[in-house]
Amino acid sequence: MSFKDLKLIKPLLRAIDASGYTEPTLVQQKAIPPILEQKDVIVSAQTGTGKTAAFALPILQHLFDKQDAPKRGKKIKALIISPTRELASQIQHNFKTYAQFSNLRSFAIFGGTSIEPQVDVLKKGIDILVATPGRLLDLHKQDYINLDHIETFVLDEADLMLAMGFIDDVKKIERLCPEQKQTLLFSATIPYKIELLASSILKNPERIDVTPTHSVAKDISQVLYYVPKRRKIELCLHLLRNEIKGNVLIFRRTKFGVNKLEQSLLKNGYKADSIHGDKNQSDRQTALNKFKNGYAKILIATDVAARGIDIDQLDNVFNFDIPNQAETYVHRIGRTGRAGNIGKAHSMCSADEKSYVKTIEQYINVQIPVETEHPYPLDPKAKPIVHKKKGSKYKKGRKGEGSKKKKKRWY
16 A cells, blocks of 8 residues: 555655655554544554554645645644653654645644743744643643644543543643544553543544554564662673663663663763653753764663654663563563564563563563573572661561660660
């Protein structure tokens, strides 16, 4: 199938051709026709399958014949809600690319950056707005955004918005839009709460399930290293020196963990950078650009910060911490092995993470190969370390009662 077969207009086909795309992905083949028919849709597809174009192209086609000249003032007709700054910026970049042979204007707003430049652009008028929930509600409250003319409302990465606690904000935003509109929901997974949200805001939606959320791309090889928690940094350095070739995206569970690992890598002479929620948007974008341009070979990130990262040539994903959600593991390693490229996923597992590995293997229906030939093996009998609370003034008495410690007297 070609993009022409999807009945897209010539300006869009010209932009697609200029971008170097020749054939639509499976999600684009399945989602574009019903969206062009103005149907509500729920799309379940993994990150990196071409979801953005699947809703961007039909939205641009709908608006092409209705586009206002800049001098007449533009009104926001399409609204895309995104959970993270990086993803919002990436979506807007795609809209700009596909709209290059039209007068349609798109813009992205998000927190972590100055509000005044965003207000200036909004005052000039735009057709398509990409936004994170908090900044959108803030600007709407200040009367800088009018949602009365929205024709298409898109929720992208809905499951991540649920995980980040944005669902109530999303419901508020949906109520600010006209009742008569087309609603599109895209998500890597469709948990029960997303089903409830969909049933409340979509009307007779067409369901599109492109790839099972528990599958792992065939071009990604996986390897697992069992290691004591206290030796993880040492094993990480060993693997970077001897096993891992090319660039690598390393995932850590916490912002503190990201910073700690970054300092260790920098001390050992590695060109590394990091992104996490405490960094402002400018610093996060700079770190991402350094990684994309090859100046930094290692990027360390938390899951939330990394969800919107789109890197065509990513050689390795490294799970420094095993995620406690199997879906998160699939999202992480799906960052590599894209568009026919070969990728590798490395994961380090300490004793307290063994249960996570078991859950992941059941979810993907694959036993991850274990590499035992490394300098810091984990004792097979090792159990998770339980840290006792320090500083307690009481010691356990009978039936759970506390008894005060006797003070030591000196004579």
